[in-house]
Amino acid sequence: MTEKKTPQMDELENGKWPSFVTEIKKAAVKNPAAEELLQLLEKSYEDKIGHWKHGGIVGVRGYGGGVIGRYTDVPEEFPHLAEFHTMRLSAPSAWFYNTKTLRRICDIWEKHGSGLTNFHGSTGDIIMLGMNTEHIQPAFDDFSEAGIDLGGSGSCLRSPSCCVGPARCQNACYDTLEACYNITNEYQDELHRPMWPYKFKFKFSGCANDCTASIARSDCSVIGTWRDSIIIDQEAVKQYAAEGMNIQERVCDKCPTRALKFNHDTKELAVIAEDCSRCMHCINVMPKAVKPGKEKGATILLGGKSTIVQSAFMSWVIVPFMKMENEDDYAEFKDMMARIWEWWDENGKTRERIGETVYRLGMGRFLREVGLPPVPQMVFRPRANPYVFWQKDEIIE
Amino acid sequence: MAKLDQGPINYKDMLPPIIAENYGQWQYHEIPRPGLLKHVAESGAELYSVRVGSPRLVSLDFVREICDIADTFCDGYLRFTSRNNVEFLVSDPTKVEPLIAELEAKGFPVGGTGAALGNIVHTQGWVHCHTPATDASGVVKAVMDDLFEYFGSMKLPSKLRVGLACCLNMCGAAHCSDLAIVGVHRTVPRINHEKIRKGTEIPSLVASCPTGAIRPDPKNKSVIVHEEKCMYCGNCYTMAPGMEIMDAKNDGCAILVGGKVSNARTNPSFSRMVIPFLPNNPPRWPEVTAAVRNIVETWIVNGRKGERLGEWIERIGWEKFFTLTGIPFSDKLIDDYIFSRETFRTSATFKY
Numbered sequence: 132m133t134e135k136k137t138p139q140m141d142e143l144e145n146g147k148w149p150s151f152v153t154e155i156k157k158a159a160v161k162n163p164a165a166e167e168l169l170q171l172l173e174k175s176y177e178d179k180i181g182h183w184k185h186g187g188i189v190g191v192r193g194y195g196g197g198v199i200g201r202y203t204d205v206p207e208e209f210p211h212l213a214e215f216h217t218m219r220l221s222a223p224s225a226w227f228y229n230t231k232t233l234r235r236i237c238d239i240w241e242k243h244g245s246g247l248t249n250f251h252g253s254t255g256d257i258i259m260l261g262m263n264t265e266h267i268q269p270a271f272d273d274f275s276e277a278g279i280d281l282g283g284s285g286s287c288l289r290s291p292s293c294c295v296g297p298a299r300c301q302n303a304c305y306d307t308l309e310a311c312y313n314i315t316n317e318y319q320d321e322l323h324r325p326m327w328p329y330k331f332k333f334k335f336s337g338c339a340n341d342c343t344a345s346i347a348r349s350d351c352s353v354i355g356t357w358r359d360s361i362i363i364d365q366e367a368v369k370q371y372a373a374e375g376m377n378i379q380e381r382v383c384d385k386c387p388t389r390a391l392k393f394n395h396d397t398k399e400l401a402v403i404a405e406d407c408s409r410c411m412h413c414i415n416v417m418p419k420a421v422k423p424g425k426e427k428g429a430t431i432l433l434g435g436k437s438t439i440v441q442s443a444f445m446s447w448v449i450v451p452f453m454k455m456e457n458e459d460d461y462a463e464f465k466d467m468m469a470r471i472w473e474w475w476d477e478n479g480k481t482r483e484r485i486g487e488t489v490y491r492l493g494m495g496r497f498l499r500e501v502g503l504p505p506v507p508q509m510v511f512r513p514r515a516n517p518y519v520f521w522q523k524d525e526i527i528e
Numbered sequence: 529m530a531k532l533d534q535g536p537i538n539y540k541d542m543l544p545p546i547i548a549e550n551y552g553q554w555q556y557h558e559i560p561r562p563g564l565l566k567h568v569a570e571s572g573a574e575l576y577s578v579r580v581g582s583p584r585l586v587s588l589d590f591v592r593e594i595c596d597i598a599d600t601f602c603d604g605y606l607r608f609t610s611r612n613n614v615e616f617l618v619s620d621p622t623k624v625e626p627l628i629a630e631l632e633a634k635g636f637p638v639g640g641t642g643a644a645l646g647n648i649v650h651t652q653g654w655v656h657c658h659t660p661a662t663d664a665s666g667v668v669k670a671v672m673d674d675l676f677e678y679f680g681s682m683k684l685p686s687k688l689r690v691g692l693a694c695c696l697n698m699c700g701a702a703h704c705s706d707l708a709i710v711g712v713h714r715t716v717p718r719i720n721h722e723k724i725r726k727g728t729e730i731p732s733l734v735a736s737c738p739t740g741a742i743r744p745d746p747k748n749k750s751v752i753v754h755e756e757k758c759m760y761c762g763n764c765y766t767m768a769p770g771m772e773i774m775d776a777k778n779d780g781c782a783i784l785v786g787g788k789v790s791n792a793r794t795n796p797s798f799s800r801m802v803i804p805f806l807p808n809n810p811p812r813w814p815e816v817t818a819a820v821r822n823i824v825e826t827w828i829v830n831g832r833k834g835e836r837l838g839e840w841i842e843r844i845g846w847e848k849f850f851t852l853t854g855i856p857f858s859d860k861l862i863d864d865y866i867f868s869r870e871t872f873r874t875s876a877t878f879k880y
Contacts, residue, residue: 139810139811140811142811142812143666143669143670143811145673146669146670146672146673146676147637147673147676148581148583148637148669148672148673148676148679149581149582149583149635149636149637150583150669151583151584151585151586151655151665151666151669152669153583154583154585154586154587154589154590155585155587157587157589157590158587158588158589165587168655172654172655172663175654175663176654176663176666176810176811178776179776179777179779179808179810180654180774180775180776180779181653181654181657181658181659181660181774182654183656183657183658184658184769185658185769186658191530192530193530193532194532201656201658215656217656221535221536221537222536222537223536223537223538223539223541223542224536224539225539225607226607226608226609226610227539227542227543227544227547227605227606227607228542228605228606228607228608229541229542229604229605230595230598230599230604230605230606231604232537232541232542233591233594233595233606234592234595236591237588237591237592237595240588241588246587246588247585247586247587247588248585248586248587248588248591249584249585249586249612250582250584250586250591250608250612250614251584251608251612253649253651253699253700253701255610260585260656261656271530272530275530275531275532275534276530276531278534278537279537280533280534280535280536280537290536292610294610295607295609297551297552297554298539298543298547298551299547299554299567299575299577299617300554300557300567301554301555301556301557301567303552306552308539312535312536312538312539315535315536316535316536319533319535320533323532323533339790339791339792340790340791340792341789341790341791341796342610343610344610344701344704344789345789346704346789346796347701347703347704347787347789347796348701348704381833381834385793385834386793387793387794409791410791410792410793411790411791411792412792412793415792416834418556418557419555419556437693437697437698437701437702437703438696438697438698438703438761439696439697439698439738439761439763439766440736440738440761440763441738441866442738442865442866442867443698443703443704443798445704445796445798480735481732481735482732482735482736482767
């Protein structure tokens with residue numbers, strides 16, 4: 132294989148955790164760009180800086196995004212990395228695959244690219260890592276033929292993602308896979324043709340455990356919840372007690388609202404329903420005995436993002452409860468999104484995430500202008516200052 | 529002509545029959561051993577999921593190998609988790625043990641369930657990113673090798689979610705992890721005036737600075753950096769290649785701890801900085817791995833069962849955290865960016 136020495140890369144093949152270096156070396160057997168990638172990375176390890184330049188505009192016909200240009204800053208030394216672009220592929224809900232589809236992806240990528248891939252990128256796309264410009268359109272044509280579409284890049288809707296949901300989890304309060312699939316299909320234009328102030332992400336989590344980290348990582352977080360009381364199976368509670376679980380300590384004492392009482396004599400668990408904040412703790416510890424209530428839906432939160440630019444934001448509640456069961460419910464959700472995006476388009480600055488726009492202009496104004504009713508569930512506690520923007524119609528002429 | 533806008537692969541075609549049959553009907557799950565989940569449906573059907581770690585950056589050989597395994601043991605179905613693990617979905621219980629044996633023989637680490645260290649969500653780093661302050665895959669490999677035993681066992685106080693972002697763009701969204709490793713720059717951008725003049729939108733570049741440190745310089749058709757205002761976030765470099773910020777001698781990693789996204793027991797929370805800088809020392813980043821191990825081991829000794837890293841720290845108090853870990857506290861850990869005020873103590877109820 133390579134004649135050039137890569138001692139630091141070789142060191143990263145030691146140890147028990149699977150090595151990405153071994154993976155690059157496997158690809159390097161078949162592909163000179165992958166071989167050069169290993170050497171370029173060795174160079175970065177020596178120089179302690181990255182050797183990739185900013186992307187130029189590359190793409191496929193009909194789309195504004197989905198391909199990210201990547202060029203090395205040392206093309207003379209690494210000619211196969213002079214162009215080493217990324218293609219994002221839209222993944223199935225909850226990342227379920229059959230091997231036929233995965234093999235098809237492998238065959239196409241072997242033909243057009245470096246043979247390296249991420250399963251998956253941070254946003255949830257399959258990342259095809261490293262191809263030159265002339266292969267972009269043919270690769271896309273082949274993927275398209277195989278029924279595989281591009282994900283998003285640039286100032287667009289990024290590929291939504293969801294947790295494993297009802298496919299394999301007893302806690303899912305709505306069908307995250309179907310919601311993600313339905314809503315992603317609705318917004319193909321927004322996903323493929325960047326036209327917004329900046330990126331926008333949806334993540335769908337079936338319960339407040341939030342396995343997609345939607346509250347931290349998406350501009351709009353859809354988190355499953357219920358509105359009535361948790362359901363307790365007393366026989367199962369007794370079973371846990373008989374098996375030696377210290378229910379008082381592990382469940383009741385850790386309930387953040389002290390809503391649970393364990394009767395040591397009868398071995399029964401009781402809930403003060405109005406005190407429960409639906410945090411999921413008891414359900415997580417005693418999955419056989421405690422379940423979410425029957426009136427299920429989702430909490431919609433807005434504005435989540437990480438550090439750049441105005442610091443990290445956690446999504447905040449804009450609708451405490453919305454049904455997410457059928458097409459009519461999705462229609463209500465989409466209708467709300469249309470108003471929110473129109474407002475952001477109107478008011479957002481370039482490269483300003485929606486949370487930053489709302490923060491800059493005020494949550495009150497945002498709610499008024501998109502027509503969302505203010506409710507106490509939106510705040511931990513009300514404001515501590517009396518500086519209020521009164522509206523004209525609230526003032527006596 | 530390629531078909532446009534056909535949307536994601538339909539998940540319904542990707543579900544194993546046992547999942548299609550019991551969709552939305554799951555009753556509970558157990559963890560019979562580390563790395564193995566057993567889900568039981570109302571119908572009585574039992575689904576076993578064997579979870580293995582992956583390096584995320586993989587070759588097609590890797591993908592084909594897991595396909596072979598899934599064909600042999602799982603009727604050709606598998607899935608990936610939100611933390612880049614592979615899950616083999618088994619409907620025939622007699623195949624579980626042979627599958628695990630095969631995976632272990634082939635070097636796939638089985639684990640990442642329950643009170644374990646999960647796979648580290650991370651970014652591209654020096655492998656493929658244009659703004660990194662550190663590598664990603666290499667640091668992750670070094671940390672996972674060092675803490676390997678906690679992936680395949682469940683002996684931590686609670687689950688441990690580690691994230692790595694190779695710069696403050698935070699594509700890995702490490703900001704709400706139990707423990708975050710974040711690539712940081714420490715020097716102001718070096719302006720390449722020629723590059724700025726050639727193709728940079730000056731107003732966008734000026735607007736990209738969160739602290740107002742960049743001013744237009746109309747005479748030069750370029751910009752000026754007000755150095756004392758710059759916090760090295762690198763956003764200007766993302767906007768303008770002429771604002772070079774990578775610095776081999778001064779880039780490195782910060783460590784943040786105590787974040788989480790789950791609502792269970794306590795609210796979702798941001799990770800908080802406890803170590804402002806550690807040097808980039810490839811290939812093994814010994815300072816980073818030692819710092820991570822120290823924090824994890826102090827938590828193991830002092831945390832209560834079921835207590836996430838951040839919940840433990842909030843219980844004992846941050847002042848005690850610094851005493852127990854021996855991590856020095858400095859002015860760098862007191863916020864001087866926006867929203868800092870909420871982090872200052874406004875009570876007389878603290879610990880020593």
